Amino acid sequence: VLDALQKIKAEYDPTLAYRRSCREGICGSCSMNIDGTNTVACLKPINADTSKATVITPLPHMYVIKDLVVDLSNFYNQY
Template sequence: MSLYSASKLPSAVRTATVGLQAVRAVSSTAPSKYAKEVPSDRQGAVGSAPAEKKPLLKTFKIYRWNPDEPSKKPFLQEYTIDLNKSGPMVLDAILKIKNEMDPTLTFRRSCREGICGSCAMNIDGQNTLACLCRIDREAGKETKIYPLPHMYVVKDLVPDMTQFYKQYKSIQPWLQSTPPEDGKEHLQSIDERKKLDG
């Protein structure tokens, strides 16, 4: 009790206070039915490292072709990685393979955010971006990766983009002014800016 003696309190309050103290005393010594039992082999193991996850192995079959070896035909090379030690996307797996297993594997990648399109390839029969394609975690199922179809291959998963850029240039995908630009900059007044801002 704090400032007041139990004898100076009204009887109802005194009873409630004494009852609460009794409950606290019992609850501090009695085992709770909600308390978890610590296994004997774990007692005293506070702060010990968690058990390592069982490896989740995944096999990737990746198209390989090297122009420096023209007599050698294209082939699929197998790589097996532990998905617990890789990111969730196919690009993460390919980067892991290149960094830790086979530095000769060649592919394009840049933003890793599904914007630039550099990592476009054919994954399990679907043309997609490797940075946006999640790894299929189904056990025993292989993932096959090819370069984009209908394009010449420069090396491994790298397609030749020459024709693509020719077509891209032919449609002139940029703002074109009428009359043609005179080489001076376009000045914008405050009122014109307000029209754009709505």
């Protein structure tokens, strides 16, 4: 899914905002809700059935800064 987001940003919508860093599922930077499951976009494959839309939303119960970017201040303050 992360590759698809990067393609969308590069070729269709340069204003799309999302976080990414390691691209290996270690850092959790690209965490988001994909098809109803909280996961990291860098490890989540796109559904092979292209007739079904992939629904990507920000992490639930968090303040949205822009698009898929949420405020992680409260999360970081806990550590």
